[in-house]
Amino acid sequence: MSDILDILLAANFWAAALRIATPLIFGVLGALLCERAGVLNLGIEGIFTAGAMAGWMAAWLGAGLWGGVMVAALAGAAFGLLHAILTVPLGLSQHVSGIGVTLFATSLSYYTYRTALPDVSSPPRIEAFQPLDIPVLSDLPFLGPALFQQTALTFLALALVVAVGFVLYRTPLGLAIRAVGDNPSAVEAQGLSVMALRIGTVVAGSALMALGGAFLTMSAFDAFFFGMVNGRGWICIALTVFASWRPGKALIGALLFGAFDAFQVRLQTEVGSFVPGQVFLMLPYILSIAALVVVARKADYPRALLKPYFKGQR
Numbered sequence: 001m002s003d004i005l006d007i008l009l010a011a012n013f014w015a016a017a018l019r020i021a022t023p024l025i026f027g028v029l030g031a032l033l034c035e036r037a038g039v040l041n042l043g044i045e046g047i048f049t050a051g052a053m054a055g056w057m058a059a060w061l062g063a064g065l066w067g068g069v070m071v072a073a074l075a076g077a078a079f080g081l082l083h084a085i086l087t088v089p090l091g092l093s094q095h096v097s098g099i100g101v102t103l104f105a106t107s108l109s110y111y112t113y114r115t116a117l118p119d120v121s122s123p124p125r126i127e128a129f130q131p132l133d134i135p136v137l138s139d140l141p142f143l144g145p146a147l148f149q150q151t152a153l154t155f156l157a158l159a160l161v162v163a164v165g166f167v168l169y170r171t172p173l174g175l176a177i178r179a180v181g182d183n184p185s186a187v188e189a190q191g192l193s194v195m196a197l198r199i200g201t202v203v204a205g206s207a208l209m210a211l212g213g214a215f216l217t218m219s220a221f222d223a224f225f226f227g228m229v230n231g232r233g234w235i236c237i238a239l240t241v242f243a244s245w246r247p248g249k250a251l252i253g254a255l256l257f258g259a260f261d262a263f264q265v266r267l268q269t270e271v272g273s274f275v276p277g278q279v280f281l282m283l284p285y286i287l288s289i290a291a292l293v294v295v296a297r298k299a300d301y302p303r304a305l306l307k308p309y310f311k312g313q314r
Contacts, residue, residue, distance in 0.1 A: 007266045014146040014259070018154060019220065021258030023048070025157040026212035027236030028243065028250040029164050030076075033205035036168065036245055037198045038181040038304040042098025043083050044209050045233030046105030050075045051210025053109040056217035056224040057116065059126045065218055069153070072214035073207040079105050080206020084199040091308035102233070110226060123223035129153055151219045153211070158251075160208065165247040177201050181302035184309040194309050209233070235288070242292050244299045256291065260284030 007013055027044060034041040041047075055072030059065055079101055086097040117124070129151040132138075137148040168174035176197055180187045184194045212232065217224045235257060243249035264283040 007263065011142045011145040013262055013266065015149065016262040016265075017255060017258040018147065018150060019258070020261045021254040022150075022154045022157050023212035023215045023220070023232055024236055024239060024254035024257060025161065025251060026215065027209050027233060028239045028254055029157075029160055029247060030205040030208035030210075030212070031236050031240045032243065032245050032247065032250055033164065033177070033208065034080075034202050035240060035305055036181045036302055037177050037201035037205075038184065038302055038307065038309070039084065039087055039198055039202050040094045040098060040306055041080070041083055041101075041202060041205065041209075042095060042237070043079055043101030043105060043206070044098075044236055045229060045231070046102035046109075047076045047079050047206050047209040048213035048216075048229040048233045049109045050079055050105040051213030052217045052228060053113055053213075053224050054210070055214035056126060057112070059218060060124055065127075065129055068218055069211065069214055072210045076210020076213075077203045077207040080203040080209075081199070083206070084202040087308065088195055088198045088202070091310065094306055113224060123225050125222045126218070128217075128222040129219040153215045153219045156211075157215075161247050161251045168247065178302075181304050184304055188311065194311070198309075209236075212236070238288065238292055241299055241301075242288075242295050244295070245302065253291075257284055257288050260287045 027048065030047075031041060031044055051072040054075035055068040057068075058071035059068035063071060082104075083097055083101045086092045086100075087094045131149045131151055132155070134148045138144045140148065166174075168178060176187060176192055180192075180194055180197045180201075187197065188194050213229060216228055221228070239250060239253040239257065242253040261284040264281065267283075
């Protein structure tokens with residue numbers, strides 16, 4: 001028990017939890033925006049992969065790290081636009097379209113990588129984002145190493161939680177986005193375009209999803225390799241429900257999963273010789289499912305989620 005407490009009270013544990021949570025924060029904010037507008041985006045897993053590959057490739061070709069971040073966001077926005085066109089004006093199944101986008105984006109990313117680097121046995125490395133050393137704050141006891149020695153993309157993710165929350169709950173645009181996900185006919189009655197709001201929100205949300213992938217190749221690692229997303233997109237879909245479509249709760253959910261994952265890694269070193277490693281690998285997912293079951297029953301979901309809307313429809 002004392003060993004477990006030592007793990008939970010260590011600053012490096014919470015630093016690792018925040019690093020693991022960062023791509024999930026980007027992803028769940030993107031999924032939250034899409035679903036707030038009434039569109040389920042199951043293309044998130046493929047958009048993660050596309051963002052990871054596009055950002056890394058741009059940085060490797062000389063665009064710089066922030067140039068890579070912009071390219072990743074544009075790649076995510078492009079796949080988001082594809083999903084939005086299929087589901088909003090055409091009214092196709094959001095489930096089928098989203099899975100199609102995931103398969104298309106993932107396959108296209110792998111194909112592009114193999115075409116650009118046909119003879120490479122190991123992926124080229126880039127100079128990734130490095131942890132920032134913030135004067136005074138980085139030297140604070142516990143908080144310094146846990147919070148203020150992260151990379152720039154982690155701070156960007158935290159800032160976006162505030163920004164998305166502000167836009168959704170403190171601006172007319174946010175009110176329109178929430179309304180179009182609950183009662184699109186009322187939005188149309190106010191003279192606003194349901195189609196434009198939904199398409200724009202899905203594009204913006206997909207750009208945020210791609211930043212989660214960019215974090216993996218440009219901050220957590222320094223290269224792109226197949227399978228690196230490893231189901232993080234699907235975790236974000238579950239975390240969106242856990243968060244009840246609220247940015248603050250989304251941050252908590254991502255940090256909770258990050259803590260579970262960081263905990264299982266450290267727990268393996270303590271009792272790994274007595275318990276099969278697979279038990280530890282599935283631990284964060286089991287705990288996340290348990291937390292989701294507890295919270296999801298009270299979740300207040302957008303009323304028009306998954307429901308296509310056409311102009312003049314009542």
